[in-house]
Amino acid sequence: MYDVAIIGGGPAGISAALTALHRNKSCVIISSAPEDSMLFKAELIDNYPGLPAITGADMLRSFIAHAKASGAEFLDGRATSVMPYGTSFGVAVGNDFVEAKALVLGIGASRAKGFPGEKEFIGYGVSYCATCDGMLYRNKKVAVVALSSDAEEEAEFLRSIGCEVEYFDSKRAKKFEITGESRVEHIVADGVSYPVSAVFIFRPSIAPDTLIPDLGLDGSKIVVDADMATNIPGVFAAGDCIGAPYQISKACGDGNVAGISASRYVEALAKPAEV
Known part of the structure; x- marks a missing residue:
């Protein structure tokens, strides 16, 4: 300690x-x-x-x-x-x-403030750590919101365990919303909805x-x-x-x-x- x-x-x-x-x-x-x-x-x-x-x-x-x-x-x-x-x-x-x-x-x-829906779905499809939670979504489609320099490395790890990764950097989209009923079901990026089982958000902090x-x-x-x-x-x-x-x-x-x-x-x- x-x-x-x-x-x-x-x-x-x-x-x-x-x-x-x-x-x-x-x-x-x-x-x-x-x-x-x-x-x-x-x-x-x-x-x-x-x-x-x-x-x-x-x-x-x-x-x-x-x-x-x-x-x-x-x-x-x-x-x-x-x-x-x-x-x-x-x-x-x-x-x-x-x-x-x-x-x-x-x-x-x-x-930046959290995205709409982000806080509500922490533990229900929103994660900040691919190595911690990635295996929960093996062989499923997930989104990666890349706001830090290590995001691509984290996305590659998700791909390596079988996840289908929808990758969003600042060039692809600026505004995000996370939606679903009891768990994450979609990420809305610049008004376009993408069905996903999880959203991994990588910020510097x-x-x-x-x-x-x-x-x-x-x-x-x-x-x-x-x-x-x-x-x-x-x-x-x-x-x-x-x-x-x-x-x-x-x-x-x-x-x-x-x-x-x-x-x-x-x-x-x-x-x-x-x-």
Whole structure:
């Protein structure tokens, strides 16, 4: 079990990890491919102290190298669900599972709302993990909505186990709706309905309230206090996912606070209860 699990490998997540590591806490950073990050795509950044005129890709590589050199472990993949276990949290990452005493969310700004019907059919044909759920739909027709760099790899896995894949990238369709009675029966893409048994959606990250049910939100923003604590004890959030301004230096500052708060939370768990 880790002391702190951090979902998101951007500036906020890296900053939280470095802060917790410097307080002798074990950390794992759960993150999809760096290429999916908005920072990675930035052509030029010239307002971050000490790193003038740097590309987003080079900045992110530098952050990741720093975290690794400081002892952070990385788990490549997409966190699909968080389960509270009393004084710890379980995080599902594809077929992997991580347990930690505290959790920091650095998942970036929510760039899109879920599709109509998506939330209603989670567990009834909507999935975010091909290796987890693909075998349930072997020899059936499924849809893949490709919004992340690993979507084609996931689609190929589905094909390899016998699924007939209807593949949608941003060039093929922009708007989606998932329909059915008690289970997924169709995906409607730009007004055209396709019969499918399941819809696999691959985004760089999952919407916060899908990842952690009952998480306090203000619109798409995660609600936190001055310590970066959410409404769920032991869960903290930092960076663009808590709102503007959407600046790297601000995200790093948020991450620092979240790392401190998560470390203090872990330390409090270790203290004997007062009688």
